[in-house]
Amino acid sequence: MHEIRTLIVDDSSVMRKIVERSLRQAGLDPLVVHEAGSGTEGLDVLRTESVDLILSDINMPSMDGLEFLRQIRAQNLAPGVPVVMITTESSEEHVKQAILSGARGYIRKPFTAEQVKERVLPLLNAKAA
């Protein structure tokens, strides 16, 4: 089976592990996970690795998730790869900002594995089609 290569960007290593666990519980298997602790590190990963899905926090020091998203598009890294934002910010305005910046999905913390599955699987299926 084709492996699913994922980049998880969050300044919290605990949250990165929780997101990875949620993806595995969602049935994404085999799963290859690249981790980054900031937007800057995430861009570095995308310069060397090919991924199928990016999940990123918004509220991070140095380069936040929205700027990370803009830089992905500006530098034409990971073209066509869906980006899902995972964040504590939940207002319509924040969702709108994320979508305008190029995000394809939005998951609010705290979340369940089922919510991750609902947001992520349609994006992966659409990409594979």
Place this chain on the structure above:
Amino acid sequence: MLLNGVRKAAIARNNVADKNDTEYSMTVSLRESVQLVSDPRNLDASVEEVFRLMLGVNCRRESSAPEPEAESVTAVVGFGGLLSGACVFRSGARAALRIAARMTGMEFASLDDTVKDAIGEIGNMLAGAWKGKVPDLAANCGLSVPAVITGRDYNLHVQAPEFQLHHIYRFEDAYFEVTIVCDGLQ
């Protein structure tokens, strides 16, 4: 001092996020909805939601806590924008280790970096869930990244807040406190 730094970070973050929404922000005021903002049920619901979804446990509000442990951990997440202040999570070492274990599926013997990271994220999610209960607050109040403090025999003081909520909660035999301090409301 710490609260000021965290709060300034949240204000700066909110200013950047809302730089295109200045006109809208200027027309919104939380003064008229202070009762809603300071409703203690919002804090209880936020705690219940975060602990149920991230740890799989039910929390119960308590009227008092047992004698504090000497070693404790505190996570501070600042609010900036229409409301300035902070969300403060505090627990003894035993509860912090239990929370980190529940979140990660790992066991911990001391308040190491992973435990502090986990407690910081709990603070972050509590702050986000709490402000998300009031739509104007969700849209016009930024959060700082969490600051985590560990140590023995320390206290945090805020002078003359606009309002303050301080609740004690328990899951299993682990106790923790969550405080919302608001020292500015527009």
